[in-house]
Amino acid sequence: MKANKYLLTFPVSEPGTFLSTREAGAQKRSELETLLRSASPAHVLEIDFTGTEAMTHSFVDEFLGKLYVSLAAGDLQAGGVRLIGLNEETRESVAVCLERRKQFAVQGEDHMLLGDTNVMPDTYLQARQLRTFRAQDLAEVLGISVTNANNRLKRLVQAGALGRSRAPGPERGGKEFLYTLPQ
Incomplete structure (x- = not known):
């Protein structure tokens, strides 16, 4: 180790x-x-x-x-x-x-x-290109809904492929996260 x-x-x-x-x-x-x-x-x-x-x-x-x-x-x-x-x-x-x-x-x-x-390779490829982003950013690049992007991002975080942290104060209220590639 x-x-x-x-x-x-x-x-x-x-x-x-x-x-x-x-x-x-x-x-x-x-x-x-x-x-x-x-x-x-x-x-x-x-x-x-x-x-x-x-x-x-x-x-x-x-x-x-x-x-x-x-x-x-x-x-x-x-x-x-x-x-x-x-x-x-x-x-x-x-x-x-x-x-x-x-x-x-x-x-x-x-x-x-x-x-x-299944659909994750394109999602992961775009995430790697964006490096640090919000679900909205990924949804726009992939041409999918924010809900769909959030579902895909959740799986990538659970697999350890992406990191997630709380984003500073979203204007629309609610929780918003920043996603990043592990260093």
């Missing part, structure tokens, strides 16, 4: 490792949850799969699938999450798990979305 002021890296395994079983996935998730709870929520979390040769679907579901559920529920916090070091085989295992759970994740090296992405 490496940490700097803004980045927390969690290595999943040693080189040449084949990860299997729900029990092993639960153990790794527990290690990661402990690390996240002791770190500042401003950290961007990189989950590093470098060296992992392959993973079973049961391991990935127990480790990543349930981790993303905890992030979406607010039980765990991170300033952003990205997966790095995936090879073709491990990327496929992650994508299958996330599709089954109707979740998605950001692959760190190329900012590609993995999993249940």
